[in-house]
Amino acid sequence: MRWDTAGERLRRLDEVLESVQRTAEEKPAPVLVEGKNDERGLERLGIEAEILRVSGNGRSLVETAERVSRRYDVAVILTDWDAEGEALKSKLKTLLESYGVAPRTSHRKRLRDLTSKEIHDVESLPQQRTRMRSDI
Numbered sequence: 266m267r268w269d270t271a272g273e274r275l276r277r278l279d280e281v282l283e284s285v286q287r288t289a290e291e292k293p294a295p296v297l298v299e300g301k302n303d304e305r306g307l308e309r310l311g312i313e314a315e316i317l318r319v320s321g322n323g324r325s326l327v328e329t330a331e332r333v334s335r336r337y338d339v340a341v342i343l344t345d346w347d348a349e350g351e352a353l354k355s356k357l358k359t360l361l362e363s364y365g366v367a368p369r370t371s372h373r374k375r376l377r378d379l380t381s382k383e384i385h386d387v388e389s390l391p392q393q394r395t396r397m398r399s400d401i
Contacts, residue, residue, distance in 0.1 A: 271400035274379060278394060281375045282310055285341055288369060289314030294339040297329075297357060299350060303343070303387035310391055319344075319357065326356055334364035341369045345386040346377035 285307075288294055295315040298304055304316045319329050333340050342357050344350035358368045376390070384393050 271397055275394070275397040275401065278376075278379050278390075278397060281372055281379065282312065282390075285343070285372050286312055286314060288339070288341055288372070292337070292339040294337055294341050294369065295333060296341045296343055297333070298343050298387055299345055299353065300388075303345070306388040306390050307343070310394065314341075319353065326353075326360055330357065330360035330364050330366070333361065334366050337366060339367045339369060341372055343373050343376070343387055346373065346381055347385045350386070 285296060289296055289312070293315075295317045296307065296312065297317050297319050298307065299320045300318055301321065304318055307314075307316055317329070317333070319326060322329065324332065340361055342354050342361075344354045344357070354370060354373065358370060361368045376387075380390070380393055383396070384390070
């Protein structure tokens with residue numbers, strides 16, 4: 266994917282982050298991330314949503330999906346865009362659907378498309394955003 270300018274890429278990144286926030290507020294929907302550093306990264310970016318870690322939380326993916334289904338009809342999946350994150354996204358998507366939760370993965374795809382040449386994880390988004398701002 267080719268971007269016209271650094272400013273355009275930054276604008277698109279901000280649009281995706283705003284869309285994550287809107288989706289979390291409007292549905293409501295939790296944002297599912299891999300670990301604590303990803304959670305902190307989203308918080309640094311100003312995401313004010315319920316952020317749930319799917320790794321290192323003492324629960325299996327099945328337990329996490331079941332827990333989400335008790336409170337939500339929709340969930341935003343923001344796993345990393347490396348091979349492990351891709352596999353985790355697929356498992357989560359299948360599990361959430363089996364519990365009647367609509368998984369939203371488009372935000373993850375858009376973030377991957379915007380940043381995959383520079384970063385491969387959610388926790389690096391704040392630093393990437395800072396770099397993009399300095400390139401303008």
